[in-house]
Amino acid sequence: MTLWDLTQGTSATVSAFAASIEAGYRTRLSELGFHPGESISCVMAPSLGAPKLYRVNNTVYSLDDSIASMIEVA
Amino acid sequence: MSTPSTPPSQPASLPRSNVALIGSPNSGKSLLFNRLTGLNQKVANFPGITVDISAGKSLIDNSTEYLDFPGVYSLHTISGEEKLAVEAFYKAMDADHLDAVICVVDATRLEKGLIFALQVVEACRRYNKPLLIAANMTDVLEQHKMQLDTQGLADALKVPVLPISGKTGFGLENIPSAIASAKAPTEAYGIAGDIIASDDSLIHRQAQQLANKYGPKGDLLINAQTKLDSFFLHSWFGGLSFFVIMYLLFQSIFTWAAPVMDGVETIIQVTADFVLARVPEGMASDFIADALFGGIGAFLVFVPQIFVLTLVVGMLEDSGYLARAAVICHKPLRVFGLTGKSFIPMLSSVACAIPGIYAARTVDSPRKRWLTYLAIPLMPCSARLPVYTLLIAAFIPAQKALGGLIGWQGLAMFGIYVFGIVCALLVTAVVSRSNAELRSDLPFVLEMPPYRLPSWRPLLRNAWNRSKHFVTKAGKIIFIVTVVIWFLGYFPNQGASLGDSWLGTMGQWIEPVFAPFGLDWKYGVAILTSFLAREVFVGTLGTLFGIEGAEENFVSLSQQIQDSGLPIGSGVALLVFFAIALQCVSTLAVLAKETGSWRLPTQLFISYSIFAYVAAFLTFHLVEFLV
Numbered sequence A: 001m002t003l004w005d006l007t008q009g010t011s012a013t014v015s016a017f018a019a020s021i022e023a024g025y026r027t028r029l030s031e032l033g034f035h036p037g038e039s040i041s042c043v044m045a046p047s048l049g050a051p052k053l054y055r056v057n058n059t060v061y062s063l064d065d066s067i068a069s070m071i072e073v074a
Numbered sequence B: 001m002s003t004p005s006t007p008p009s010q011p012a013s014l015p016r017s018n019v020a021l022i023g024s025p026n027s028g029k030s031l032l033f034n035r036l037t038g039l040n041q042k043v044a045n046f047p048g049i050t051v052d053i054s055a056g057k058s059l060i061d062n063s064t065e066y067l068d069f070p071g072v073y074s075l076h077t078i079s080g081e082e083k084l085a086v087e088a089f090y091k092a093m094d095a096d097h098l099d100a101v102i103c104v105v106d107a108t109r110l111e112k113g114l115i116f117a118l119q120v121v122e123a124c125r126r127y128n129k130p131l132l133i134a135a136n137m138t139d140v141l142e143q144h145k146m147q148l149d150t151q152g153l154a155d156a157l158k159v160p161v162l163p164i165s166g167k168t169g170f171g172l173e174n175i176p177s178a179i180a181s182a183k184a185p186t187e188a189y190g191i192a193g194d195i196i197a198s199d200d201s202l203i204h205r206q207a208q209q210l211a212n213k214y215g216p217k218g219d220l221l222i223n224a225q226t227k228l229d230s231f232f233l234h235s236w237f238g239g240l241s242f243f244v245i246m247y248l249l250f251q252s253i254f255t256w257a258a259p260v261m262d263g264v265e266t267i268i269q270v271t272a273d274f275v276l277a278r279v280p281e282g283m284a285s286d287f288i289a290d291a292l293f294g295g296i297g298a299f300l301v302f303v304p305q306i307f308v309l310t311l312v313v314g315m316l317e318d319s320g321y322l323a324r325a326a327v328i329c330h331k332p333l334r335v336f337g338l339t340g341k342s343f344i345p346m347l348s349s350v351a352c353a354i355p356g357i358y359a360a361r362t363v364d365s366p367r368k369r370w371l372t373y374l375a376i377p378l379m380p381c382s383a384r385l386p387v388y389t390l391l392i393a394a395f396i397p398a399q400k401a402l403g404g405l406i407g408w409q410g411l412a413m414f415g416i417y418v419f420g421i422v423c424a425l426l427v428t429a430v431v432s433r434s435n436a437e438l439r440s441d442l443p444f445v446l447e448m449p450p451y452r453l454p455s456w457r458p459l460l461r462n463a464w465n466r467s468k469h470f471v472t473k474a475g476k477i478i479f480i481v482t483v484v485i486w487f488l489g490y491f492p493n494q495g496a497s498l499g500d501s502w503l504g505t506m507g508q509w510i511e512p513v514f515a516p517f518g519l520d521w522k523y524g525v526a527i528l529t530s531f532l533a534r535e536v537f538v539g540t541l542g543t544l545f546g547i548e549g550a551e552e553n554f555v556s557l558s559q560q561i562q563d564s565g566l567p568i569g570s571g572v573a574l575l576v577f578f579a580i581a582l583q584c585v586s587t588l589a590v591l592a593k594e595t596g597s598w599r600l601p602t603q604l605f606i607s608y609s610i611f612a613y614v615a616a617f618l619t620f621h622l623v624e625f626l627v
């Protein structure tokens, strides 16, 4: 399952990044707190495929499908 | 960042201490900087607004100079713009240009700020620089009765922590003494080792622990934010409120500004009549009537609109809504090759392309940013507004349509705005599909800023400054152009016949260029001068009609155009031409500066000129065929 599959109001722990992810993206996500072991909740999943809102500790980020589907969660 | 403006080496006689303001994006560095220096850097509730380092002398003691840095998430970042900022920061530390560092931390998002602050502590330890941590936004904490244990945090980090609020000014007076007594950190925090290069999860864990122990407790703020998000990003209400907000933005420019514009016009009219009644007839009175009141007066009428537009866009920027608008627009904009982040530069461009181009730095993907640059010059900027307003007033009847619900003129204005936006999107859609140039792309990741009630004073001040800038900067060009135009149009026959003047003779060469859409040489000259800046069109035309006309009293320019019997097809063709053509020297110069070469501006200038000409030609024939 990936981060993009999380539905509104649920949370999960990051387990890994997709193998195809670019190193640059991966670092950026890590800087923001999306790294293995971190618990992340989906606070808002707007309709029509708009980017979803994810909460990492006390900050909310929005990620679109292309990147959220590269973060594997368990 | 074209030139990281780290100050050059200081002369020995002037001991000045340089203090850097750094911190994560949107932590309030620029507002604090403005407060400390009295300068006017752009502040907005959106991460990544500041893109250049700026320096300013302290208001309190002018031996201190503050440096406002762009916000970065991490000191070992690798992404484009942030990397430049980090490099500039290290360079300044290395070259001993910095005497102290203030790390600004948003106390309402303590953990995020501490992740960065921990890296700064380590960097300052290595470079032996005094460090002060400013816990900003304490006004928000106070409002919600939340606590921050600054002493505990300071003891844990072994770095002074000063609670402040850039908004209310709380604690700012303590900054100079706190800097003076601050020392360079001597101990690495927590687990010794290479914290800057080490695994992110380690710093995160440490920041988390610190935030939990000393920071404000509870989820109050984030829950409030989520509640508003579930409205503004709701399937129905979200889309609806987006359209309502955009409609209000558009409406405000026309309805709020209209009475003031009428007022300005009346003042100009009364002053003109008053002055002219007292100046003896002759060349001086002709000059005053045609060049001063006709040319410059015609353009001053639009200053209120610029004021209102800047004010309303500023309100949106400060509210935190723009980030939500970016989320809403992301999917639709992706169809046209853009990203949700392109929305902010494009919206800013409705005020003026220049801040729009700067705002495009918030588009982190180089490819998307490049595409955004293509869209920006086509966005209906406020310099086009005088031209649109003039032409619409001259050609579109002031009657109501749709059973009195909306005026034809308003509808026409709406139409030409939509036309510009549609052109912009079509261009990016076509180019993004046909241009396989390898520019690196980045995915959409955006920090959601908190919602805030806009603070009025800085917004009003900003709008005032922008209007003043418009009057002084554009006013200067317009003044020079109108004087030159008047001179060429008035001589050698003292205004007896415009057609036989020097300008009239030159106009004959230009006439064939614009004849295909039914315009005579006067419009040709006005269009040519408007390539300096669009508003000049109105001034030039005002001067030319002034020389030509023999009116005793002030007659509005739109009335004079109407009376001249120009076909409606030409009017609409002119509207289309101005919607597309890139007639703005400043836009070209800023684009060249931002992209590092004149290639893109040259390409855009040529292709948009051709596009504008062809579209105007087709429009003229279509309208003349239909009417």
Ligand SMILES: Nc1nc2c(ncn2[C@@H]2O[C@H](COP(=O)(O)OP(=O)(O)OP(=O)(O)O)[C@@H](O)[C@H]2O)c(=O)[nH]1
Residues within 6 Å of the ligand: B023, B024, B025, B026, B027, B028, B029, B030, B031, B032, B042, B043, B044, B045, B046, B047, B048, B049, B050, B051, B069, B070, B071, B072, B136, B137, B138, B139, B140, B164, B165, B166, B167, B168, B317, B318, B452
């Ligand atoms: N309530 C409150 N708001 C603040 C305070 N300081 C800054 N802000 C607001 O926070 C937002 C961001 O402020 P900026 O000064 O632009 O932040 P910045 O750190 O320069 O941001 P970047 O340049 O993007 O890195 C703006 O909306 C400010 O009005 C504060 O002390 N209290």
Ligand SMILES: [Mg+2]
Residues within 6 Å of the ligand: B029, B030, B031, B042, B043, B049, B050, B069, B070, B071
């Ligand atoms: Mg800033």
